[in-house]
Amino acid sequence: MSDARTVHGRCLCGAVTVSVQVDNPILRACHCDMCRRHTSGMFISLATVPGTGAVTGPAQSFRSSDWAERGFCGTCGSTLWYGAIQEGARNFAAGLFENAADAPLKLEFFADKCPQGYALAGAHRKMTGEEAIAMFAGGSGGDA
Template sequence: MSLLSGHCLCGAVTVSFEPLKDALGACHCEMCRRWTGSAFLEIDAKPGSLTYDGPVKSYASSDWAERAWCDSCGSTLWYHLTLPGHDYYSLSAGLVENAGGLPLKTEIYIDVKPDGYAFAGDHEIKTKAEVEAGFAAFVEGTKP
């Protein structure tokens, strides 16, 4: 897969990464909706491939993750899993031109999304319980 590059709204933060897979994801959890003002549309980065420059700030939004933004313009940058031994970043699809040209393939927290949101197309969906069971496995160390 080819390298994607992008930047925040003001251009102060630049990013470059290789997508983990040929896919966009959408998260409807309450934290993502409060953080972005909508669903978080994201691209997972291949471990070790993310490089960035600029005024990045982050907030520990849970015991296992942080969310980052540009300290100049406030643009959403990424969700980062902070558990030891994991190098997982979900970057905001809005950072790269045309969302990298990637198709939407996964939509999570589907059962808590606002009624007015509807993404077209055939893609995998997961409920809050399904997603949180996967996170619990990461936190307990039972998944790689």
């Protein structure tokens, strides 16, 4: 983990701050129904070193399913994270960090659910919902 660096982020109003370590900073976009409802678009997360997220301020979470929670600022409502409850893992929103921590987009989940009104350009991996569910069920995490 010698290449790890700490990046700092904040919500829209600044009441919640986040510090995480990144060693392979990549972005992952999710177009599943819940992510789109939560963010009014896709949810883009920054890959971080597991267990390094430190959150201060009025962060709250909403249990959105049997397996997941979604974090948000209790003051301004900014999206903070998607969390897998059983694993205790939090995938922090890329928008919290300046220039999304300079990370490139490497992976889209549920690309087959992407609305016709937008699409992400670039040569990155695009997984269907079926492929994403199979990957998560197999426990391979989601790094590109």
